[in-house]
Amino acid sequence: MSSKRSLITLALMLCVSLPAQAQTPANCALANVVDSASYDLLTIAVWSEADQDNASANWADCRAAKLNKDLATQPQLRARLQTLRKQYRELRAIEGELAGIRAGGGTMYFHAVPRMYPGLEEQLSSLGALARSALGAPTSQQYARTIAQARADHANFLKLQRAYKPGPDEDYVQLDPKKWAATLNRYETLGKAIMLTLGGRNDAATALGYSILTQFTFSADSGEFTN
Numbered sequence: 001m002s003s004k005r006s007l008i009t010l011a012l013m014l015c016v017s018l019p020a021q022a023q024t025p026a027n028c029a030l031a032n033v034v035d036s037a038s039y040d041l042l043t044i045a046v047w048s049e050a051d052q053d054n055a056s057a058n059w060a061d062c063r064a065a066k067l068n069k070d071l072a073t074q075p076q077l078r079a080r081l082q083t084l085r086k087q088y089r090e091l092r093a094i095e096g097e098l099a100g101i102r103a104g105g106g107t108m109y110f111h112a113v114p115r116m117y118p119g120l121e122e123q124l125s126s127l128g129a130l131a132r133s134a135l136g137a138p139t140s141q142q143y144a145r146t147i148a149q150a151r152a153d154h155a156n157f158l159k160l161q162r163a164y165k166p167g168p169d170e171d172y173v174q175l176d177p178k179k180w181a182a183t184l185n186r187y188e189t190l191g192k193a194i195m196l197t198l199g200g201r202n203d204a205a206t207a208l209g210y211s212i213l214t215q216f217t218f219s220a221d222s223g224e225f226t227n
Helices: 003-016 036-043 049-070 076-102 108-115 117-131 141-165 177-198 206-213
Strands: none
Touching: 036 049, 049 076, 049 108, 049 117, 076 108, 076 117, 076 177, 076 206, 108 117, 117 206, 141 177, 141 206, 177 206
């Protein structure tokens, strides 16, 4: 494994566990009453990439804890959302890793991972609200199309990534085919697990859950991966 790729993988691992770093601790009292952009403004004294990552992860983790507390009387739903959060976050981290490898490196591919946590947390909060409300139960052809499109987009993402091979002018790409295949297998397993949890009912809550599945951090479009 190249040193460049090792650094990318390490950076992604660090992003997933940012709250453990020696940075500004989470202020959940504030995070629970303001949006993520306002939280950044009020907590980042001197801006840096690492502080931005940390603030995004802190805000999301505070909101996740609040959602867990709100769902204390609905332990099954709480457990499902906790599992989905972990799985969605891992999907996004893998997308960042794959994109970083194809681009031959670059910090944007790991900074993007924790910075998508706030948006994901807002969606999970919406999903939780729909799942415990009559508003999430109605079915429609629109919801069925959303689910079908998400399934197709997920399958196409995997197809494009599995077919990828560095071109003759992409000497900056250090690709380990076995590791690449194993990473995509993990991605596929996560997608299947999410779909199993969400089920196949064509209702509003399920449609939202499927839409999150394919809100890729970085797509599989080869035109997006340039050095």
